[in-house]
Structures are given as structure tokens and as C-alpha cells.
Amino acid sequence: MTNQIQLTAENIQQVLGQTSEDNIVALSFYSAQSHECQEQARILDGLAQQYQQHLIVATLDCDVQQALASQLAQQIGLQTLPTLVLLKGGAPVDMLPGAQSEQQIKEALQKHLPQPEDALLQQAKAALAADNLNDAFKYAKQAYEIDPQNARIKLVLTDICIQIHKLDDAKALLDTIALADQDAYYNNIKAKLEQAEQAQDSPEIRSLQQEIEQQGDNLELKVKLAVAFNEAGRKAESLEALFLVLQKDLNFADAKKLYLDIIASLPEGDALAAASRRKLYSILY
The missing domain is CATH 1.25.40.10 (Tetratricopeptide repeat domain)
Incomplete structure (x- = not known):
């Protein structure tokens, strides 16, 4: 399924409904009469290929879809073409009015696209759910190496360390969790660790x-x-x-x-x- 869509009144609800915490819809206001719009469309085409897993480029041809373009323009305060609106989780998170370079668009996307450590953490959780502890540890460790300050990553890695009986590593990780991040998951992991430590000296x-x-x-x-x-x-x-x-x-x-x-x-x-x-x-x- 392509991640490049021509937006119409008939498909707009379906397209915008595809926004989530992991997927971004880049809504591009476009006119074939504008050289800048054409150039930006070429940039977006390349970015759509680069970020296939998490990016949907929805192009609204303002010359063809005039009524829809007018309605959306009023809602977002559109003042110029091209304009790019980024939507995540069903809501706008960024707007880039005027012609943008590839680097400028990339920088805006990277603020909202899942980071490598996020993808690794999800892989670790999936492996953990499948009781594949070796892969779970590998992915969580990689995520931790990228972002060693991320409390959620540290807690998942601690959970895995307890299950593979690396209790010293688990305790060292748990001791670094800040008070503000000591939620219900933290308390659950702490209880698991205490139980595992008690079982060590039977x-x-x-x-x-x-x-x-x-x-x-x-x-x-x-x-x-x-x-x-x-x-x-x-x-x-x-x-x-x-x-x-x-x-x-x-x-x-x-x-x-x-x-x-x-x-x-x-x-x-x-x-x-x-x-x-x-x-x-x-x-x-």
C-alpha cells in the first residue's frame, strides 16, 4: 500500500484517521501553478520513500479540491503555498509555511517520528511477550545504549535482567530511576527484584x-x-x-x-x- 495519497473530500477522514503516536501524516497544500510547490512535491516524494514505515504524505491539490482546500485553509490559518502541516495522534503538531528545503522538512519530521531507541524498545517488548528473552535483552540493551537516561527503557531492561537472572545489573539499573519516574511499573519491577534476591539464598x-x-x-x-x-x-x-x-x-x-x-x-x-x-x-x- 502506497504512503503517498491525493487528498479528497471522500478520503480525508480515512487518511487523517491513520495518524497515531507512531505514524505522521504530512498534509501538503499544493498548486501545480507554483514552481515552489512542484519542487517541494519532489522533496516529499523522496522523503515518503525514506520513511515508508511511519510517514504518509497526503497532498491536497488546491486547484482541483478548491472547496476542501478553502475549508481546511480557514481552519489552520493558511496564508501561503506551499504549506506543510504535520499531524500525529489525530492532531496538528507542526506547520511549515512557505517553501522548505529537504533538511528543514527532515528536521521537523525527526521531532515527531519514532526514534531508533523507540523502535528497539518495542521490539524488546514484543520479544519479552513471546518469552524470547535473548532477543528481548539484545534489543533493550541496544535501546539503552542509544538513550541511557530513558526511564522506560531502563525499567524494561531491568525487567528482562531479572528474568535472565542478571540481578546485579537489574539492581544497578533500578537504583538510577529518578523519583519522578517511580510509577506502578517501577514498583512492580522492584517487587520482582526483591523476590528474586530472596530466592537466591535458599x-x-x-x-x-x-x-x-x-x-x-x-x-x-x-x-x-x-x-x-x-x-x-x-x-x-x-x-x-x-x-x-x-x-x-x-x-x-x-x-x-x-x-x-x-x-x-x-x-x-x-x-x-x-x-x-x-x-x-x-x-x-
Whole structure:
């Protein structure tokens, strides 16, 4: 479907209804008798191609649609041709009277078009809803790197960090949320983090640690402790416990498989995953 439309009395309601928080309608008042209008139309044609996903260029030919043009001109106070009106969320957000350069129009659009970090945040949320935590973390991290002051991005990234058991990272992020941004979502995330932190030190873990202190060479107990660490989100300690087992016996039970499974569960590019692989290779080869 094209994002360049000739506006008429019959389709105006449908076209203007396509404005949203993510889409902009650029309403162009045009006359074929004006050289400046023709030049601006060429610019808008290029921008429509460049911003296909979020921009609709609606051209109103004032020579052909005189009644509609007159009605809209009165509503917006049109004084010259060409004039470009930007609409978002069903309302005008900017007006550019007179001939505009491509750079001037771009600057006006960029104030209102979704920014790259916004698109990444939406991708992170979609991945999170689909329980694809690896992609969710990747997109949210990219968004955070672009705009590290954005509270909403930080909260979504914190939520994901809790779910992938990066609790230290989650706490560090949550501590940077300003009081003005501590809304219901923040309180929900804070409660999740507190619950996850409490689960990290379970009675089972403490009991296994005590048994290992008494039976230091018991590899089976160490594997059980590694499993308990992993279930509590303490992945670094789980990998370390398994590595100690593998150093003693590379083929002990499912230790190697568990070690590799935990690495695979870590987000793409995670430093712990890279370091753990290198440690394993050091005893494999």
C-alpha cells in the first residue's frame, strides 16, 4: 500500500484517521501553478520513500479540491503555498509555511517520528511477550545504549535482567530511576527484584554448601549445588561449581552438558558466557 495519497473530500477522514503516536501524516497544500510547490512535491516524494514505515504524505491539490482546500485553509490559518502541516495522534503538531528545503522538512519530521531507541524498545517488548528473552535483552540493551537516561527503557531492561537472572545489573539499573519516574511499573519491577534476591539464598543451597564443606571431594554434591545455583539465577557460581567438577573428571555425569546448557541460556554476547567457554576449552584441548 502506497504512503503517498491525493487528498479528497471522500478520503480525508480515512487518511487523517491513520495518524497515531507512531505514524505522521504530512498534509501538503499544493498548486501545480507554483514552481515552489512542484519542487517541494519532489522533496516529499523522496522523503515518503525514506520513511515508508511511519510517514504518509497526503497532498491536497488546491486547484482541483478548491472547496476542501478553502475549508481546511480557514481552519489552520493558511496564508501561503506551499504549506506543510504535520499531524500525529489525530492532531496538528507542526506547520511549515512557505517553501522548505529537504533538511528543514527532515528536521521537523525527526521531532515527531519514532526514534531508533523507540523502535528497539518495542521490539524488546514484543520479544519479552513471546518469552524470547535473548532477543528481548539484545534489543533493550541496544535501546539503552542509544538513550541511557530513558526511564522506560531502563525499567524494561531491568525487567528482562531479572528474568535472565542478571540481578546485579537489574539492581544497578533500578537504583538510577529518578523519583519522578517511580510509577506502578517501577514498583512492580522492584517487587520482582526483591523476590528474586530472596530466592537466591535458599535453604537447599545452604544445606548443600554445608555438606560439601564436610565432603569436599563429592562431585555429585557439587553438581547438585550447581543445579541449585542455576535455578536461583546464580549462573556464575553454577558455572564455577561445574568447572571444578570438570577439572576433576571431564566426563562426570551430566556436568559438561549442564555447563554448556547454562552458557547457552546466557544472552548473546554475554561476557560470562565468553569467559566460561574459554575456561572449558582450556581443559578440553
